[in-house]
Amino acid sequence: MILPGNYKINTVSIISTEGRKQIDLTAIYTQLNIFESIMTNCITGYLTVTDTYNLISGKNYALPIMGNEIIYIEAELPAYYIMNEKDEWVMGAPNVITYYGRVFDIKNLTLINEGAQNYEIHFCSEEMILSENLKISQSYKDKPFSDILTSIFNDNFKNTISSYEFERTLNNHTVVMPNWNPLKAINWLASRSVSAAHKTTPFFFYQSLYNDGSIVDRQNNFGNHTNTSSSKYWFLSLDEMIAMWDGDVRKTIFYAPANNNSTYKSTDPESYMRFSNALNYEVTHSFDTLANTSSGMYASRMVTHDITTKSYKETNYTYEAEFQKYKYHVDNAGFFTGVKNSQGKTFSSPDYCDTHTMMTSSGTYETPNYLDTISYSRINRLQSLNTYRLNLLVPGDGLTEPGDLIEFKMRSLEVGDNGKTYDEFYNGKYLVNSIRHMFTRKEYKMTLDCSKESLNKEVRGYTASA
Amino acid sequence: MLKSTNQFMGFDGFVWFQGVVESRADPLFLGRLKVRILGIHTEDKGLIPTADLPWAYPVMPITSASMNGIGQTPVGAVEGTWVVGFFRDGENCQDPMILGTIGGYPQKTANKQEGFNDPYGTYPLSDYLKEPDTNRLARNQKLSETIVQKKKDAQISGDIPIALAAYRNSGDNTSWTEPDPAYAAVYPFNQVMQTQSGHIKEYDDTKGHTRIAEYHQLGTFYEVYEEDGKANKLTKINGNNYTIVVDDDNLYVQGSINITTDARCNIYAANDLNIEAQSNCNIRTWKDTTIDTSGSITISAIGDITIQAGGNLNINASNITATAAQNMFLHSVSGTAVSSIAGLSMISQTYVAVSSNTGTVVSSSGPVTVTSNNITTVSGPTLLLTSTLYTSVASDALIKVGSKGLVDITSSTGLVNITSPIQINMLSPKVFRPVKLTFDITPVV
Numbered sequence: 001m002i003l004p005g006n007y008k009i010n011t012v013s014i015i016s017t018e019g020r021k022q023i024d025l026t027a028i029y030t031q032l033n034i035f036e037s038i039m040t041n042c043i044t045g046y047l048t049v050t051d052t053y054n055l056i057s058g059k060n061y062a063l064p065i066m067g068n069e070i071i072y073i074e075a076e077l078p079a080y081y082i083m084n085e086k087d088e089w090v091m092g093a094p095n096v097i098t099y100y101g102r103v104f105d106i107k108n109l110t111l112i113n114e115g116a117q118n119y120e121i122h123f124c125s126e127e128m129i130l131s132e133n134l135k136i137s138q139s140y141k142d143k144p145f146s147d148i149l150t151s152i153f154n155d156n157f158k159n160t161i162s163s164y165e166f167e168r169t170l171n172n173h174t175v176v177m178p179n180w181n182p183l184k185a186i187n188w189l190a191s192r193s194v195s196a197a198h199k200t201t202p203f204f205f206y207q208s209l210y211n212d213g214s215i216v217d218r219q220n221n222f223g224n225h226t227n228t229s230s231s232k233y234w235f236l237s238l239d240e241m242i243a244m245w246d247g248d249v250r251k252t253i254f255y256a257p258a259n260n261n262s263t264y265k266s267t268d269p270e271s272y273m274r275f276s277n278a279l280n281y282e283v284t285h286s287f288d289t290l291a292n293t294s295s296g297m298y299a300s301r302m303v304t305h306d307i308t309t310k311s312y313k314e315t316n317y318t319y320e321a322e323f324q325k326y327k328y329h330v331d332n333a334g335f336f337t338g339v340k341n342s343q344g345k346t347f348s349s350p351d352y353c354d355t356h357t358m359m360t361s362s363g364t365y366e367t368p369n370y371l372d373t374i375s376y377s378r379i380n381r382l383q384s385l386n387t388y389r390l391n392l393l394v395p396g397d398g399l400t401e402p403g404d405l406i407e408f409k410m411r412s413l414e415v416g417d418n419g420k421t422y423d424e425f426y427n428g429k430y431l432v433n434s435i436r437h438m439f440t441r442k443e444y445k446m447t448l449d450c451s452k453e454s455l456n457k458e459v460r461g462y463t464a465s466a
Numbered sequence: 467m468l469k470s471t472n473q474f475m476g477f478d479g480f481v482w483f484q485g486v487v488e489s490r491a492d493p494l495f496l497g498r499l500k501v502r503i504l505g506i507h508t509e510d511k512g513l514i515p516t517a518d519l520p521w522a523y524p525v526m527p528i529t530s531a532s533m534n535g536i537g538q539t540p541v542g543a544v545e546g547t548w549v550v551g552f553f554r555d556g557e558n559c560q561d562p563m564i565l566g567t568i569g570g571y572p573q574k575t576a577n578k579q580e581g582f583n584d585p586y587g588t589y590p591l592s593d594y595l596k597e598p599d600t601n602r603l604a605r606n607q608k609l610s611e612t613i614v615q616k617k618k619d620a621q622i623s624g625d626i627p628i629a630l631a632a633y634r635n636s637g638d639n640t641s642w643t644e645p646d647p648a649y650a651a652v653y654p655f656n657q658v659m660q661t662q663s664g665h666i667k668e669y670d671d672t673k674g675h676t677r678i679a680e681y682h683q684l685g686t687f688y689e690v691y692e693e694d695g696k697a698n699k700l701t702k703i704n705g706n707n708y709t710i711v712v713d714d715d716n717l718y719v720q721g722s723i724n725i726t727t728d729a730r731c732n733i734y735a736a737n738d739l740n741i742e743a744q745s746n747c748n749i750r751t752w753k754d755t756t757i758d759t760s761g762s763i764t765i766s767a768i769g770d771i772t773i774q775a776g777g778n779l780n781i782n783a784s785n786i787t788a789t790a791a792q793n794m795f796l797h798s799v800s801g802t803a804v805s806s807i808a809g810l811s812m813i814s815q816t817y818v819a820v821s822s823n824t825g826t827v828v829s830s831s832g833p834v835t836v837t838s839n840n841i842t843t844v845s846g847p848t849l850l851l852t853s854t855l856y857t858s859v860a861s862d863a864l865i866k867v868g869s870k871g872l873v874d875i876t877s878s879t880g881l882v883n884i885t886s887p888i889q890i891n892m893l894s895p896k897v898f899r900p901v902k903l904t905f906d907i908t909p910v911v
Contacts, residue, residue, distance in 0.1 A: 137508035137514060138514055139513070139515065139519070141518055174518070175560060176520055307561075358473035359475050361555055361561050367560075369560070375473050
């Protein structure tokens with residue numbers, strides 16, 4: 001059993017490009033950082049090493065690090081907790097993550113003494129580098145974007161060792177990929193995709209480090225190695241991310257100051273407390289009404305035109321009306337759109353729709369792009385996700401993934417009857433946007449970048465005179 | 467992925483491109499083209515078939531309304547044409563627009579298996595390789611393969627006669643010839659527009675040789691060309707010519723008009739046909755001339771009217787009235803006959819003289835009446851009054867029958883009656899009486 005915050009490194013090694021030489025770095029790394037996010041396509045990271053063998057030059061071990069070498073990581077991470085027969089939360093068997101990355105840079109090289117140097121070995125997933133080498137100039141006719149995306153993924157990343165799961169999209173499209181690299185093409189498709197199941201946007205294409213335990217038995221061309229990876233590529237709509245939890249969350253996180261132990265029961269095992277405890281938190285971004293207004297989150301107008309029929313259409317959007325359209329939200333209630341201003345209107349007044357006007361083509365006569373129904377929704381929801389951002393520093397576990405829903409018990413300053421109260425609005429569910437895994441030689445921590453697309457409770461009775 | 471592209475078209479960057487037209491079969495007839503874009507689309511037709519290329523919309527000049535057919539038609543590019551354009555949707559690269567075409571110096575024919583080529587393998591034409599795409603007429607090169615040579619080949623050889631050439635004075639024009647092609651263009655002054663089949667328009671600003679020309683690929687053309695400080699015009703029609711004017715047609719020519727046809731010349735007027743000449747009007751027919759009218763014909767002249775016939779002169783009419791303000795002469799070298807099925811009258815306010823050097827015969831199947839308000843004189847060496855039925859000599863006043871010779875009143879068959887209600891005077895020295903008179907004769911003593 002590995003408790004949250006602990007981990008076991010089985011292997012951290014670097015493999016030469018041809019795969020003939022492998023050097024174990026387990027003993028010399030001082031820190032390992034791995035980043036995964038729904039906002040980025042691939043996992044990236046860097047390894048800080050203290051090198052006394054001059055691996056970079058390769059004189060001693062004939063492995064100059066010149067880029068494109070393989071970083072292989074295999075670690076056992078605290079995975080899940082179960083409730084035992086004593087009604088106690090205990091940790092189960094660890095998750096084993098296996099990850100292969102490609103070295104693309106050496107940074108911050110500093111000489112410690114005559115025989116040692118520190119530097120960072122930066123790596124990313126194979127697909128990220130491969131994407132820079134590949135270009136897609138190909139037509140796709142009358143297919144859903146999800147099919148096109150799958151074709152692009154399989155055609156270009158045919159040797160990937162990651163599994164994938166792609167949500168089906170609505171509408172058939174005919175597009176010509178204009179010599180973009182695969183990930184740019186995929187991102188473009190994501191920006192125009194509508195969920196077939198939920199009829200909503202936005203979509204995210206990203207890679208997670210851990211894929212719920214299903215190890216993909218694939219081989220790639222990492223030299224002569226036969227490799228597997230625990231990572232997984234996802235193409236999901238925001239609604240699907242939320243819907244798949246069916247009201248549940250990955251875990252509930254408390255922030256319990258040292259002088260307040262009322263959060264946990266005395267019977268709660270350490271594993272549970274570690275699993276659920278935030279070491280620190282920081283609200284990095286709160287409601288920025290200025291940014292929200294200028295970005296059109298509260299009110300905007302979409303003008304689309306058809307060059308063939310010489311027609312145009314104006315559609316006005318307001319935040320409240322749009323919020324009601326979506327079945328799934330991270331939390332319960334929409335954001336407060338402001339007290340009335342000196343003109344007697346709120347931010348989301350229909351009179352302010354031209355605050356943010358979008359104008360675009362509705363495609364061509366034969367190939368409509370449906371942007372008139374997509375663009376505002378996408379901007380609105382992405383901006384909503386950016387409205388309230390929270391950084392949580394938690395003990396590392398191998399279970400939390402980007403795209404997860406968590407619940408954060410955000411404390412309020414007031415003290416209630418039972419000694420603890422939570423913030424009325426910002427307490428509640430959050431979407432995990434990004435995770436930074438930080439492995440030092442002593443511990444394993446995660447920084448979760450979370451966002452709240454909606455409030456825990458509707459703001460009521462807030463009037464200009466209040 | 468959070469980064470959203472600028473959602474306002476036109477503010478999202480101008481992405482322009484060059485490409486090659488591979489299809490112009492726009493099902494919407496909007497002049498759209500399938501353009502394979504360099505650096506954006508692969509040449510591999512397996513990955514992007516021509517049919518899958520997005521339709522690129524043509525941008526028309528401000529002088530074209532692009533509305534209800536008003537303005538220029540957005541066609542002209544051919545498969546293989548290089549174009550320059552931009553994407554309406556910026557970096558999304560899905561909605562191309564075409565701003566214009568690019569000429570070049572083609573070196574090889576199209577490989578229709580590959581993209582960026584005419585899929586039909588037609589363009590560039592093999593005869594035009596290794597020379598500029600600029601029209602040969604614009605650069606005055608290879609004229610033997612242009613319409614200049616075609617015009618020369620089709621030029622009418624010899625003189626074209628004009629009317630009444632044989633009657634003209636020496637020094638007058640009696641014919642004309644088709645002018646030589648006036649082409650003498652110098653680059654870059656000749657603006658040429660040529661279509662795919664070979665129709666050509668030229669606006670040539672070459673100094674001293676300016677021209678405006680329009681040429682149908684089958685040889686019909688007009689050309690306005692500079693010559694001696696004037697702008698002559700040559701129109702040549704390799705086929706039939708039709709000119710239809712709904713209302714009036716006005717033609718004013720300060721010089722001569724020569725109309726020459728190798729076949730018939732027909733002029734038809736549904737209303738009046740008026741021909742006026744301030745000078746002479748000459749009509750020369752090398753065969754018969756027929757003037758036929760359903761109404762009347764009036765020929766008038768301030769001076770004389772001369773009708774001259776090498777053969778007979780036949781005048782047929784219901785009635786013929788010849789009126790002379792002065793004298794009227796009917797002159798015949800041999801005989802002159804005036805005949806009438808009905809009456810024949812010769813009436814004169816003064817006198818009627820019928821004279822003959824040989825004989826004058828007045829004959830009639832009916833009566834012949836000689837009437838005069840004054841004295842009627844019938845004279846001659848021999849004056850015969852002959853009648854197959856009877857001859858009546860009557861007068862309201864006096865009838866005198868006198869003769870320096872014999873007065874013979876004879877009736878070969880019946881009586882001779884001399885009747886007077888008053889008195890019959892017979893005065894003679896001798897009265898011969900072979901028969902008995904039935905009345906008393908009182909001799910004049």
